[in-house]
Amino acid sequence: MTGRGASSGFRVAVIGAGTAGVATARVLSEKGFDCVVFEKHSKAGGLWADNYYGASVQMPKSMYVFPDEPHSEEASEFMRMDEVCDYLERIIDKHEIRKCFRFNTLVTEMKQLDGGIWRLTVKDLKTDVSSDETFDYLVMCNGTFSSKPHRPKFPGQEKFEGKIMHSSEWRSADEFAGKKVVIVGMGKSAVDACMVASEVGKSAVQLVRSMHWFTTSHVGFIPTDVVVFTRFFQMMLPPFYSSSSVYKSLHKLTAPVRWLYFRTLEALMLTNYRLPRKLWPKSRLEVDLLHPALFDGPRKYLADVRSGRIDVKMTTIDEIKEATVVLSSGEEVEADLILLATGWDKTIGLFNDEILNRLEVEEDGIWMYKNILPPGIDRMAFIGSNAYTAINPVTHMVQAKWLAAMLTNEMPTPSRKEMEQDIWNMKQSRRTITPMNTMRASCIQLNMQSYHDDLFKDMNVNIRKRSGLMGWIEHYFHPITPAGENEVVKRCPPTV
Secondary structure, three states, X not given: OOOOOHHHOOEEEEEOOOHHHHHHHHHHHHOOOEEEEEOOOOOOOHHHHOOOOOOEOOOOOOOOOEOOEOOOOOOOOOOEHHHHHHHHHHHHHHOOOHHHEEOOXXXXXXXXXXXXXXXXXXXXXXXXXXXXXXXXXXXXXXXXXXXXEOOOOOOOHHHOOOEEEEHHHOOOHHHHOOOEEEEEOOOHHHHHHHHHHHHHOOEEEEEEOOOOOOEOOEEOOEEHHXXXXXXXXXXXXXXXXXXXXXXXXXXXXXXHHHHHHHHHHHHHHHHXXXXXXXXXXXXXXXXXXXXXXXXXXXXXXXXXXXXXXXXXXXOOEEEEXXXXXXXXXXXXXXXXXXXXXXXXXXXXXXXXXXXHHHHOOEOOEOOOEOOOEOOOOOOEEEOOOOOEEOOHHHHHHHHHHHHHHHHOOOOOOOOHHHHHHHHHHHHHHHHHHOOOOOOOOOEEEOOHHHHHHHHHHHOOOOOOOOOHHHHHHHHHHOOOOXXXXXXXXXXXXXXO
16 A cells, blocks of 8 residues: 555554554554554553563663664663653654643554545543544554463462462562562562562562563673674574574574583583472573563572572462462472562453454464565554564664655555465464564564565665675674664664
8 A cells, every 4th residue: 555644644543652652653653644642541651651669671771772872771680561651752753743642542442444435433531531543554563462461370279368469560678578479480570579579578479370481681791692692693593483484494503502502501501500300491492582571580589589588480380279378399389469560461352353354363373474564454554562682672773764665655555365374484483483472473573684685675674784894793693783783773764
């Protein structure tokens, strides 16, 4: 389809005002589109506008940032949720796009009419008044993580005399004070809760199915970004699905070298962890690096686990009694409070049955062309909400540039046949490499740069910063940072 810009009244609805929504509104507005961003919270931030107690970004501020918009020097190294919201609000004002945003507004229904036009029913949460509006294009930016907590059920939980809560409901350290806290899960919210419970609670027990590898500031004595965020490291990972057959063949020939490389990294990382052998991850590092559970492991958490202040048990819950939790290992643990740090269910309630059928939702997610376009639905794109990488803000900006280039005919629009073939290739690759999880379709993680390079290639953007031998060395071995990628992002098709 052809994008026409504001002069012809081409309206684009954007759902969500997190990093993806802000990036999309900024890029499309610069292209001349009439954008309207709907956000249920009173400010920009999305997930960060309302999160659990003490939530912070799991990446250093130099990495969780748009390429051309550095954070203030005063911002915390691992930014708090309020700092992320302030950062996005500042970008909105700087680029004069506040007129695009409708805060305190909830989208309650969406329907595609004849001709592909979208009709949205939106509710003003201040006045409680609903109204219908039509748009030429719909962009979903409501995040990889939704507003629907995943709450597993356990036998006997109705008898529990304490409190069972999801991590998204946790709002104060006082809720843990003097209590025997059992935390279920191994993600970022679980680790944060464990550290607080070990400080103010009577006891902190963490239940995990298995330990995963997580990054720390250094791998051995080498800064992590020097090791992980390079194109050379990308070459060590399983090939990205769009890699050429020649590259994949050469990759197989280097299997012994890569095996030794990752076993060496594992040994170095274990020297950083200094955890008991029983808590060593059993999965291979190269697989975990493509898993949604990947995050940066705080030093305090590791220290508390080593000291026993956090008691990590690799087991599951068999039953919950009045004041105890019975584990599958046979052990029984006392508990006053059970915190479910068990993640989120993907929210697809906005879509009616007809749209859901066309999206073809599968057990491991929604498979889309370049993780952006659903082949069965015209005039619809997903920015951020179907792609989870190690540096999300950069990914969202590159995706928004790609979408804008397609809508303005600055790059070809793929046919449905091309999209379906690309998706088939992606499925075969990810389902071979990555263990089953509900985010497999959207989880890119440290394959991030290969994904970005794929989008740049579509836009005919040169990803090399310099030519010659030094340019080659820099391209493959220099750490990739948002600021460093700004030069490449600026080469994307120019604004109109």
